Amino acid sequence: MPVAVPRALLVALVVLGGFLTAPPPASAAPPFVRGGETVPVYDYADAIRESVWVQTPTDADEDGVPDRVAVDLVRPRTAPGVKVPVIMDASPYYACCGRGNEGELKEYDENGVISKEPLFYDNYFVPRGYAFAGVDLSGTNRSTGCEDVGGPAEVAGAKAAIDWLNGRAPGFTADGTPVSARAWSTGKVGMIGKSWDGSIANGVAATGVRGLETTVPIAAISSWYDYMRYNGSLRSSGYPGYLQGVVSDRIAECAAVTASLANDSADETGDYNAFWRARDYRPSAGQVHASVFVVHGVNDLNVTTPQFAEWWQDLAAHHVPRKIWLHKTGHVDPFDLRRAEWVDTLHQWFDFWLQGLPNGVMRAPRATVETAPGTFTSARDWPLPGTRPVSARLGSSVVSYTDESLSEDAAVASPSTEVPGRIALLYGPLTSPLRLSGTPSVRLRVQVDRPTTQLTARLVDYGTATRVDYGRGEGVRTLATESCWGASTPADDACYLDVAERTATADHEVLTRGWLDAAHHRSLRFTTPLQPGRWYTVTVPISASDTTVAAGHTLGLVLTQSDPEFTEAANTGATVKVDLATSRLTLPISGKATLQPAPAGTVVTTAPIAPAERKAQPRLQLPQ
Structure with missing residues (x-):
């Protein structure tokens, strides 16, 4: 010890x-x-x-x-x-x-x-x-x-x-x-x-x-x-x-x-x-x-x-x-x-x-x-001292997508390919490392043809690297060896199996995610149903993170709607129009790195997914 x-x-x-x-x-x-x-x-x-x-x-x-x-x-x-x-x-x-x-x-x-x-x-x-x-x-x-x-x-x-x-x-x-x-x-x-x-x-x-x-x-x-x-x-x-x-x-x-x-x-x-x-x-x-x-x-x-x-x-x-x-x-x-x-x-x-x-x-x-x-x-502190919010517009056109209840793997794979049910926007390849430290968000100018729908946003690092594989076993694995930390009795020993980080090499990683029920865009205390044909400005908060996207990698913003792996939000079949020119991604950036302008975005088809093809509702978890 x-x-x-x-x-x-x-x-x-x-x-x-x-x-x-x-x-x-x-x-x-x-x-x-x-x-x-x-x-x-x-x-x-x-x-x-x-x-x-x-x-x-x-x-x-x-x-x-x-x-x-x-x-x-x-x-x-x-x-x-x-x-x-x-x-x-x-x-x-x-x-x-x-x-x-x-x-x-x-x-x-x-x-x-x-x-x-x-x-x-x-x-x-x-x-x-x-x-x-x-x-x-x-x-x-x-x-x-x-x-x-x-x-x-x-x-x-x-x-x-x-x-x-x-x-x-x-x-x-x-x-x-x-x-x-x-x-x-x-x-x-x-x-x-x-x-x-x-x-x-x-x-x-x-x-x-x-x-x-x-x-x-x-x-x-x-x-x-x-x-x-x-x-x-x-x-x-x-x-x-x-x-x-x-x-x-x-x-x-x-x-x-x-x-x-x-x-x-x-x-x-x-x-x-x-x-x-x-x-x-x-x-x-x-x-x-x-x-x-x-x-x-x-x-x-x-x-x-x-x-x-x-x-x-x-x-x-x-x-x-x-x-x-x-x-x-x-x-x-x-x-x-x-x-x-x-x-x-x-x-x-x-x-x-x-x-x-x-x-x-x-x-x-x-x-x-x-x-x-x-x-x-x-x-000295967190977020890192000197971190500043940097905003970038999403594009220059108006695009639309219809809810497809995509799995996360399907939503973020092949970002340059047209995938029904998502908008994938890319920033990069980066010319220098991009350190994110704090809480991102994406402000969207949208039209929705239903009273509400869930809006889901993901930031994705596209680029091959060896990373902590947090998707398996929370990113750790239990070893056969043990170490002892304190005194023991026959009834209560102080020895525990050792644990090590689990890593994997992959060509992309989801860095962080965010969700919003669109009818709660004004307040979480009450709903405000959306009117079809009317434009709304809504902000999807994205979960805090601290990570670095390496030089040569591409940062992706992937927008979908219902998310059957993380929420119980129903697939309403909503079609959402997004005015990319008046929408903004805001990132907490440490250092002098900037984002290159985004492309116009990937226009997706609007064919609804059959109910039988949708994934099961998310499992309940214990905060354990």
């Missing part, structure tokens, strides 16, 4: 927008701090393992009793008076689906005491003077209440665990005996987790709860609307209820919540309403007082990139201390991508924010971005 190296001391605190970039140092170093970092001095096998049921402010199951969340703790057996901070992973997956690449579940001994926590956090950090808390989200595993899928009850339950660690909420043992954390907890908490777990970390941070010092959201959701809707287009119908049913076995006790998930989520319109506002953490970014370490894959097709990009920008606007890692794989934990670098960086991060150790982690470059398979570079 890699040995950490002591870091240089910070000379002074720096204040940015009211936030301290360094916590105040402890008055005296605790026994687990040596050389400016925490070191493993406690016996993991002798750690205290216990379960506490923390009372929440909600009664989601309406049984007249406040809900309680189960908190399974592993903490070092410290000397009296020695207190430790807590690393917390609040998850709905501890009993149903597992965590990590190997799908680990919580396990208990014959007395119901936690014997195995998933992942390496407790194995590695408990010997170093941290406690670990695995929190069952409301309505899951051993918690009461109801699973409301990113909603107020779920967030309130995880927040209550932090309140208990700070003496602000009651906690009880299994037999109902009150229990306090004051004797051993400093009250400082760092929330971490991938996907749904990280999403709740975002939600709890947005409450501004005192004691939450830092969050590490990995491939996390910041707006559940944007997770289940793509600008008015349904990703899959009934998605909230589906997720509740997967992670919770308390459906019978939660009839009201289940009904709300089905009825208030507005599948019939795709609108953003009060139900989704309650599950949107971005408007509350100004209440975030915890530092944030964002990790995301730019090719994550499960939790797409607007989830991190918009949260990141909102945090920046409020001067929240932050750091970001971006990689080229899909829905992947950095532990399964850059294991040694990740554990070392995470160790520094928690030492700084939870232990008050001035190790210089906040003086390092704010952004780390994978620029080629296995190659990571640092930058």
Whole structure:
């Protein structure tokens, strides 16, 4: 296992927008701090393992009793008076689906005491003077209440665990005996987790709860609307209820919540309403007082990139201390991508924010971005400093295309060939590399002969190269070897199978995608049916990315309508006219590169596709 190296001391605190970039140092170093970092001095096998049921402010199951969340703790057996901070992973997956690449579940001994926590956090950090808390989200595993899928009850339950660690909420043992954390907890908490777990970390941070010092959201959701809707287009119908049913076995006790998930989520319109506002953490970014370490894959097709990009920008606007890692794989934990670098960086991060150790982690470059398979570079910020929006018109003529429900492969293949159902526009070959860093968009001047249709846009890199193959196994593969990260017991080992990036050589790659239900072109809160024969200006947001199109390659913009692989938008048979001369593609370009003028575009035929030839509706996914 890699040995950490002591870091240089910070000379002074720096204040940015009211936030301290360094916590105040402890008055005296605790026994687990040596050389400016925490070191493993406690016996993991002798750690205290216990379960506490923390009372929440909600009664989601309406049984007249406040809900309680189960908190399974592993903490070092410290000397009296020695207190430790807590690393917390609040998850709905501890009993149903597992965590990590190997799908680990919580396990208990014959007395119901936690014997195995998933992942390496407790194995590695408990010997170093941290406690670990695995929190069952409301309505899951051993918690009461109801699973409301990113909603107020779920967030309130995880927040209550932090309140208990700070003496602000009651906690009880299994037999109902009150229990306090004051004797051993400093009250400082760092929330971490991938996907749904990280999403709740975002939600709890947005409450501004005192004691939450830092969050590490990995491939996390910041707006559940944007997770289940793509600008008015349904990703899959009934998605909230589906997720509740997967992670919770308390459906019978939660009839009201289940009904709300089905009825208030507005599948019939795709609108953003009060139900989704309650599950949107971005408007509350100004209440975030915890530092944030964002990790995301730019090719994550499960939790797409607007989830991190918009949260990141909102945090920046409020001067929240932050750091970001971006990689080229899909829905992947950095532990399964850059294991040694990740554990070392995470160790520094928690030492700084939870232990008050001035190790210089906040003086390092704010952004780390994978620029080629296995190659990571640092930058002062993200999007890259100096990035600017560059617009290019799409052509000079008016073209039309009729919905054909094309697969992605069919939509982007052979861009110079006429393909019914698409418009393919090409920029290049490029005379120099084109670095995109941020969020693109395409503004279209259109006429539609139906009240609505879905508009889909893809940016494609045409040119042969070896790239991360994110379409297979999220871009990683599990190896036969393993490595160990912390101490083990017979019930909970710290060893995990190694993982490597998966690469492939291909003549093109879809860089990023965007969708819009055209009737939502004025607002996501309501629909505005389109009138045939009338011209409209609509903007299709394209998911954020960070990528480089090599010199000699060609950048393609591919426009289609319904997208059966990613959404449930119906094929309406609509014909769309596009005025290329008044339409614009806007790209976030770093450096001095420019786009060559686009050609006139590929005019396509309008023959409708037979229903039997259309692909099946998209499968539901877990934000896991």
